[in-house]
Amino acid sequence: MRLMPRLAAAAVFAVCAWLASPAAAQQAPPAALKAAAADSGLAYEIVAGLTTDVGARPAGTEADRRGRAWMLARLKSLGFANVRDEPFTLTAWIRNRESAEIVSPSPQRLVISGLGRSVGTPPDGIEAEVVRFADLDALRAAPDGSLAGKIAFIDGRRMTRSRLGADAGEGYPRRSRGAVEAARKGAVAALVRSVGSSAGRFAHTGGLRYADGVPRIPAAALAHADADQLARLIAAGRPVTVRLTMGATLHPGALSGNVIAEVPGGDLADEIVLLGAHLDSWDEGTGAVDDGAGVAIVTAAAKLIMDLPQRPRRTIRVVLFGSEELGLEGAVAYAKAHGGARHVIATEADFGAAPVWAIYSGVPEAMLPQIDRIAAELAPLGIERGHNRASGGEDLGPLKAAAQVPVVSLVQDGTHYFDLHHTPDDTLDKIDPAALRQNVQAFAIFAWMMANP
Amino acid sequence: MRLMPRLAAAAVFAVCAWLASPAAAQQAPPAALKAAAADSGLAYEIVAGLTTDVGARPAGTEADRRGRAWMLARLKSLGFANVRDEPFTLTAWIRNRESAEIVSPSPQRLVISGLGRSVGTPPDGIEAEVVRFADLDALRAAPDGSLAGKIAFIDGRRMTRSRLGADAGEGYPRRSRGAVEAARKGAVAALVRSVGSSAGRFAHTGGLRYADGVPRIPAAALAHADADQLARLIAAGRPVTVRLTMGATLHPGALSGNVIAEVPGGDLADEIVLLGAHLDSWDEGTGAVDDGAGVAIVTAAAKLIMDLPQRPRRTIRVVLFGSEELGLEGAVAYAKAHGGARHVIATEADFGAAPVWAIYSGVPEAMLPQIDRIAAELAPLGIERGHNRASGGEDLGPLKAAAQVPVVSLVQDGTHYFDLHHTPDDTLDKIDPAALRQNVQAFAIFAWMMANP
Secondary structure, three states: OOOHHHHHHHHHHHOOOOOOOOOOOOOOOOOHHHHHHOOOOOOOOHHHHHHHOOOOOOOOOOHHHHHHHHHHHHHHHHHOEEEEEEEEEEEEEEEEEEEEEEEEEOEEEEEEEEOOOOOOOOOEEEEEEEEEEHHHHHOOOOOOOOOOOEEEEEEEOOOOOOOOOHHHHHHHHHHHHHHHHHOOOOOOEEEOOOOOOOOOOOOOOOOOOOOOOOOOOOOOEOOOOHHHHHHHHHHOEEEEEEEOEEEOOEEEEEEEEEEEEEEEEEEEEEEEEEEEEEEEOOOOOOOOHHHHHHHHHHHHHHHHOOOOOOOOOOEEEEEEOOOHHOOOHHHHHHHHHHHHOEEEEEEEEOOOOOOEEEEEEEEEEHHHHHHHHHHHHHHHHHOEEOOOOOOOOOOHHHHHHOOOOOOOEEEEEOOOOHHOOOOOOOHHHHHHHHHHHHHHHHHHHHHHHHHOO | OOOOOOOHHHHHHHHHOOOOOOOOOOOOHHHHHHHHHHHOOOHHHHHHHHHHHHHOOOOOHHHHHHHHHHHHHHHHHHOOOEEEEEEEEEEEEEEEEEEEEEEEEEEEOOOOOEEEEEOOOOOEEEEEEEEEEOOHHHHHOOOOOOOOOOEEEEEEOOOOOOOOOHHHHHHHHHHHHHHHHHHHHHOEEEEOOOOOOOOOOOOOOOOOOOOOOOOOOEEEEEEEHHHHHHHHHHOOOOOOOOEEEEEEEEEEEEEEEEEEEEEEEOOEEEEEEEEEEEEEOOOEEEEEEHHHHHHHHHHHHHHHHOOOOOOOOEEEEEEEEEEEEOOOOOHHHHHHHHHHHEEEEEOOOOOOOOOEEEEEEEEOHHHHHHHHHHHHHEEEEEOOEEEOOOOHHHHHHHHHHHHHEEEEEEOOOOHHHHHOOOOOOOHHHHHHHHHHHHHHHHHHHHHHHHOOO
């Protein structure tokens, strides 16, 4: 999952006018489905296979192509219908080699992660004095031109852990906008404190955005320990010089794709229940928690429904979006191609692999009784019924904007999500197979009930 | 602290014949000392300064020189007597750039840390098929020549956490001896699962040893997530090829030194109470927990005693050993230069920064009542009286071997020590100032009582 400012997400939600939909009484999920989901090792098998056989899957790269091929083959072998790769293009970003070190007053290595879409530096790097700002607002308040020839260091605080990851928005602007604001003041590069809660020495990457008419300067995130170190050295009052070397390259016209598979519906086959996740990942981990887990959860949930003796009335469509992390290009392509289709509801698994603890909805009033019935079925899994203000997730944004699709969020426990998110530490060992099974149970029950009104 | 096989440490202990020493009744520590120690921020200040102003301090490097200069200046400014740097030479090891990646069946980066003293690879690295062994014994059982042209991967398990770090010995042989055993079978390089308990994706470095007459092949530790990944890929049955690139260089004749400072004694000034720690560190972290914390603890404890109105009867000598990590060259040099001096007792702080929970001794029977009295004074700090089989620590080994010096271990809680130990994650933020103060209290009470019989 990318970090999107929560206010912006709320605003997107607020402007959506929900279509009323008939409040049909769903069937209760069959006991066989519940039993199979509680016992299924399929999701873990998928995320283990994907992250082992392919590893990281940065959008538009050769690894992305291998990831899609792996998943297409897996979906076909599982027996899904209409398995396909719907291609789109994007500007890919490749990190290549990068490093940073304090040059003076005392040479020391810094742990960084170049931000997605950042330009690189010259081959020998950029060596300049660092000026620290307590936050992005402090940088914005600096006089124009005051950073000429300097590196801006936009500090902040380590993200506080919480189930909802509610603190994620706090740091997001410095990551997303830091480079632009620093360049406006004349800086030659930007360093930002990681937007993450990891206590380990990992820098958290993530996408930045440049602005037209503002010089594009390279930018990287610092691990918290290294941001602390830099802050202490600067506080001591002597000039601190850093060398930042980034080999990052941008590749317009790179190919990615949305991988799609279906459980065909029966009498209501043209009505779609969309289960989404994203297949691309950042490059430094193996994309296990973000979002191999989601890919595995929705695929396994749909497969369990497919294996029932009776097909669902509506079509269950698994959409594994490409390029969520870089710029939602996959979600935009999907909305463009399929915005006209009849999506009854959409949900997305993109918040890790910890247990689901709540069901939030973003549906028209008329649908609330349906969601409440699903919530009642989910309650034995430890899942609470939450509010009706859910945004549904990043990859559903463009579809919602295009077609006012109702959404549900099966909310995973995000307490440790931002420890791992966008770091080298996003690897398979962080996934608890039992928690993954609980997710599959929740998604399977939800999908089955929505597909069988 | 290095990992030394516990059996070997026990053997060193067993061959020591303890000198009987008079069981004089120590004075109780003054209330002023206890109060000052409970309130002192000095240790945190020292470890923060050392790790911020200097950072990592690999023995024999320019950073080591800066570390010694920093510490000498600090000891002088604190008012210690006989502050000096006793130089010695060693073969320094510099990591330089290194990387590893799976080349086939699916290109993926691996997180490694080259092992200390390892030779480097050719500039373009070594690319070869990997053969996995479940442990060092399995490698030893392989036929001679069976690894010709291959990379040996010596697997194992993640270290179990415990207060004593009792599991440390389990993996030590694969790190220390893996390269030699692999080379004996014809391997061109060795990869070993990290010897550490970190759940994060950090590789744990540490020294290896080559053997005469066996080719010196490069060797590196793999983070647990990467060892898992490699094991899974190999288990799938297809050949797995890895490229290992290490720029490591060895520098014979490099200069390091033991930094020494004293609180002069009174009527028994020629009798020494030695408080040790090591000033060098591995290169990837900043050497905060291993062993900036120890340096800070023993320095602060001695300084608090020095600040009392009355000088201690015996001399308290702070010895900050150089080159503990690479080969105990500092400890050997100290034992050679000072083995003839009258060390009444020696202790060392080299197990992190968590609270002391036990006092172990390795003293002649006649001294046991003294240690028991100290233990009684330490009990209010949550410190238990332990056994009399303490080794005393790595840096005290050569001195004990040379002069049968009695030792005490103020045993720190090692539960998370091997999470951080020898990794990039050994940074200041892992140190709890309150725990550091408790250490200073314990070391100050111990030193004061031993110095005032």
